[in-house]
Amino acid sequence: MADLFDALPPVEPPRVAMAEGAMLLRGFALPFEAELLPAVEAIAAAAPFRHLVTPGGHRMSVATTSCGAAGWVTDRSGYRYDALDPATGRRWPAMPACFADLARQAAAAAGYPAFRPDACLINLYLPGARLSLHQDRNERDFAQPIVSVSLGLPAVFQFGGEQRGDPAQRFALRHGDVAVWGGASRLRFHGVMPLKDGDHPRLGGRRINLTFRKAR
C-alpha cells in the first residue's frame, strides 16, 4: 500500500470536512506568504525555539516558540499560557499582521468569522519530530476555534475523538494547508506522526506549524 501522500486522488478538493465543525483547507491562498518565514525568523531571534518538557518529564521532539499576548508553555508543573517567555523573562514578540490576517481569513473560510487570535504557538519539526495525541484545552473559551497552518515539509495529521482511545482519521498536510477545528470538534484529540525526511523548495528539511488560539 502506498503511503497517504501517494494515495490522495489526483485532484484534491480544496475543502475537506474532517468532522462537525472541523475543516481542512487545502492549498489555502496564504496572504503575504513571502512575509511569513521572515516573520518566523524574527520571532525566533527574540524568543528562540526550545524543546519544552512535559509534566511527565519528557522532552518534546518538536521545538516551540510563540508570539502574541500569550504564549503556550509547559514544564513539570503543567501546561499553561504565559504573557512572559520563561526562557527570557520578556514578553513574547508581537503577533505580526501577516499572521493575524492569515488566521482570520482561514477561520472565516471555515465558518468562524469572529476569530481574533491572541496567541500563536510556532512548532518547528525536524525529521523524526512528532506530537502525540493531545487536546488543546488550556484556552479559556472553547467557543473559539483552533487554526493550524502548515508550512514546509508534509506531515500526517491525526484527528481523533474526545477520548484518547477513540479512532483517529489521518490527513496529509502540505505547505499551505490550514486545519481549523472548533464547535463540536474543539476538544478532539489530535497529533502529528513523525516527520519524514525531505527537502521543501522554500523551507528545506523542516516543517513549521503556526497554531493560532484565543487563549484569553
Added chain:
DNA sequence: AAGTTACA
C-alpha cells in the same frame, strides 16, 4: 499531561 517502547 503535547513521551517512548514492546509486541501481537
Added chain:
DNA sequence: CCGG
C-alpha cells in the same frame, strides 16, 4: 518488511 511496513504500518496501524
